[in-house]
Amino acid sequence: MDKTKIAGPMAVNIAAWALFLLVLTACFIRTECNPAHLIGGIPWILSLVREMFPPDFSRWREYLRLTMETVAMGLWGTLFALIISFPMSFLGAVNTSPNKVLQAVVKSFFTFLRAIPELVYALIFVFSIGFGVLPGILTLTLASTGMLGKFFVEAIESVDPKTIEAVQATGGHHAGILRHAVFPQVFPLFIGYVLYTFDHNVRTAMAIGIIGAGGLGLELFRTMQTFKYPQVFAILIIMFVIVTLVDRVSLYMRNKIISGEVLEKGNKALFISVSWIVVAACAGLLICVPLDFGQLIKGMPFLFDFVSKTFPPDFSDMPKYLGLIVDTLAIGVSGTAIAIIISIPLGILASKNFARYPVVFNIAKEIINFCRAIGDVVFALIFVVAVGLGPFAGVLALGVHSAGLLAKFYAEAIENIDNKPKEAVEATGARTIQVIRHAVFPQIMPLFNSYNLYILDRNIRTSTVLGLVGAGGIGFELTMGIRLFQYNKVLALLIIVMTTIFIVDKISEHIRKKIV
Amino acid sequence: MIKIRSYSKNFKEHAVLTDINIDIREGENTVLIGASGSGKTTLVRSINGMVVPDSGEVYVGNERIQFKNKKALRNKRKHIGMIYQHFNLVERTTALHNVLTGALGRLDTGMDLFRSSLGFFEKKDKEKACEMLSFVKIEDKQDKRVDKLSGGEKQRVAIARALMQEPKVMLADEPTANLDPETSKNIIKLLMKINREKGVTLVAVLHDVETARNYFDRVIALRGGKVYFDGKTRDLKDSCVREIYGMEKAN
Structure with missing residues (x-):
């Protein structure tokens, strides 16, 4: 048996994963999305949710x-x-x-x-x-x-x-x-x-x-x-x-x-x-x-x-703007990562071929519908109140809304798999989680990648404007520019936002073509 | 090894199998024949609990199959290998990975479960999988993606996956229906070798009576949802075969 054949791709895989995790960690740190903050935010979110009950339709x-x-x-x-x-x-x-x-x-x-x-x-x-x-x-x-x-x-x-x-x-x-x-x-x-x-x-x-x-x-x-x-x-x-x-x-x-x-x-x-x-x-x-x-x-x-007053654009604060662009990208990446983590189990639970209990299936479906129906800006507004101004609220908002989008994609992908290999692996006595990993995952992998990429692209686009409601990134600077009548800066910021979106769009289009 | 007692199964209003009783001894090789829709596949899929009967019982190795108890069923399935008409492999992964999925049943607790759920396998499992691939004579295809293999090669991978389970029983549901005659012969020979050398009890469903006659010791024929013939292959008369396939009226 040729052992290098088994070791070869594994080393490359581990290196790729390590790099990926490094970038992700950097993004999480940049967006104040550390575990302490995440856990610390939960009581705030819960207390906000508690205060919302019961809904008041008197008006x-x-x-x-x-x-x-x-x-x-x-x-x-x-x-x-x-x-x-x-x-x-x-x-x-x-x-x-x-x-x-x-x-x-x-x-x-x-x-x-x-x-x-x-x-x-x-x-x-x-x-x-x-x-x-x-x-x-x-x-x-x-x-x-x-x-x-x-x-x-x-x-x-x-x-x-x-x-x-x-x-x-x-x-x-x-x-x-x-x-x-x-x-x-x-x-x-x-x-x-x-x-x-x-x-x-x-x-x-x-x-x-x-x-x-x-x-x-x-x-x-x-x-x-x-x-x-x-x-x-x-x-x-x-x-x-x-x-x-x-x-x-x-x-x-x-x-x-x-x-x-x-x-x-x-x-x-x-x-x-x-x-x-x-x-x-x-x-x-x-x-x-x-x-x-x-x-x-x-x-x-x-x-x-x-x-007319926006001309000429004023790029004098460029170093600051570049920092904000990094923030914005980090919000998009972190939000997408959270969305993927949430939507994998959610998507599996909401797919017909894994629905063992109809109650769980329907609850998962409704959670997905809710996350999809409420826009990320609305979620951002809520999370800003719950966890305070800043990129963390933006990450949560993107995470929750795009988890809904992604979970729906995943569920559809899982429902469209070939069930025969899944059955065959079940028939060997494997557990459900093993069946998912070895018979379902390989089948949806290409779709999984292209959906994730699409959502990443979309989330970076959205993260440029989340600042408008105070959820971090370059959008906040844009709002301030308008409120403070610094029109030339506003134009500069707009140009930067549009360039970022354009570049991200081109890169993701390029990678998507390669995957397909 | 396998006991089927007063087994009945209906699909909607239509009775597929009624009051089936079969005993298969350890190490036997048995072929199930019958016309399309006679319930051969249903019966063989009940032996590992993929089809749940409406009434009756199935025993494998003296223990009753508990169709409703997920854990007990899973434990039973670990020792029952199965191969299929459409091979049922995970197409986008390698031959080796497909064979390794046969080890999942064994790797179902603690660290083993954790590791395998992340997609990793230990060296000894990989070596064993390679061994199985050389047993079925396609060791050179181990790193090929399954969708790049021919039909015969795919069925060999599927057999290797079943062998990876170290099965006591091997079920084969029309394993040659999608293969050309020459490849079919080789696959049947391979199954016979597994039956002989490893002492695995073999139950196969075939649509081709000639192959059944040439290779198997025992034939069970289904007709009209009942066992119509059960005995040594050499006792299966041509007239009986014609009746099984409905070409002549029974009795």
Whole structure:
């Protein structure tokens, strides 16, 4: 037997693990996430949770109005984003754009819009035009124009070129080709993306509300500030219910539309009635929560003033900013590590093929749904109260929210494994934990890695803005810059944040391609 | 070694097996035959508790299989090796790792459990796994990922995994159904060698009567959910085979 063959990869493995643990420890130390702090934080978190009981719904009329505001924000934002990005996307797609330069410009415009975190838009709009629904709608409009634009362009570019050729061959003009060859192919995808964007915007509306953009988020922030924890809990429950509801409806409609089931007879009636209810509800909301153009017009000069004063960017505090960027990265890494640790057991418990007790399975599923439904910024707000200002709160917030995202991915991956080897290892008399390690883990490993990487990427992106609610990293400096009217510094910070996100994005894209 | 008493199993309303009684002595090699859906696989999977009967009992080595008692079942399974039609290997890991999973049942307490749950094995286990791979004659494939192996090689890895358990009983559920005739013959010969040299009681399910006749000492045939024939292979008449596969009406 060749012993070096067994020893060889093991040594490399150990070295890689050692390096990984070293980086992780450094991140944990940097984010004050040491065991003492973790354990010391638990009583605070528990006492906060205890103070939240029982939830206080006595102001339900107010909550109903705020819920409508939040959902309407998501709706207005999606609607405007659709109006802007729909025509532009045909200019931005290689196969439909009349002009190459124009195509490149439109595409980079979409990329630019997406590169700025939503909370940063919200911060600027709230600062320049005041509190309320309007800055929220502007935020969602810009951010989701970038998102929808990217989706639309990708959908158009994936259209089968043969159909376009065939319509061209009949002598059709440009508009005719768009209408009859491109549009029918991308239409179901477009609707799917719009629904997804709406779903996303409702979640985001809650988060940006916290920094002043109206709706439930703002109310959550206010009740938090006044220590009315039972009301905080009530709002959290409402948020959970809304997000779950919107998520379910949007998922149902997306699945029906994209699978083409809508066209079949039997399913049509239910789908059409659901669609009409959704459309009517949307119209109702848009009427109930109208746009305040007065505020927009009054705010415009402030906005322009703000933008013009940011030039030139002031990088004089660069060493400090670099330190903050390291903090931000460390928050992202530590948060992801905590998320992975939580979501491995959670994902296993929430997968159907390991559900021995239905009660445990359902509890695990609901925990996952809750963590997913409440955004990281909301969690950050709560953890800042529980464990104090600083990166530790940010790590916990990222950890808890992305544990929900990851656990759902893991559970799906585990449910999709080949059960035969799992059975075979069970039949050798192995314990469940051994079966997981030796028959399940090897099967989900590639997916596991790419999901973790995706979440790491996402968490670093989010960690740049957690500082806006006081949870550490570069975001705090950004808030201070705006509050203290240091506009040139704000621009410098924005450039740094966008560069960081861009670089992390490129690196993770590169590694992901290698894994797949 | 194996006793099956008044065994019955239904799937939904449909009775698959009714009142089965079988005795298999230690060291015997037995083949189960029968038409598709006759319940051969169900029966063999009950011997290690992967299928729970509706009524009746299964004894392995004088002890009753406790289908509901997880710990007792696990302890019983440690000594029962099984190979499958689809090999049921963990495709993304090496041949050696797959064989090592056969040792997991033994490594189920204290430090052993801790180490194996982290994915590590002791040197002696690795050496033993290598030994098993050379017994089934694919020692050169030890570090190959299983998805890179041929069907015959995969089944050999699966056999090595079962041998790693140091089994008293070896169950084989249509082990050659996905292999070409030549490879099938070699796999059956290998199973016979294990039965002869290691004294392992062998119970195989086969769909191919010729192979059953050429290699096995004892045949148990199932028909209509009952034991239709149970005896020496040489006593199995052609007319009986035709009846088993439903080509002629029974009686």
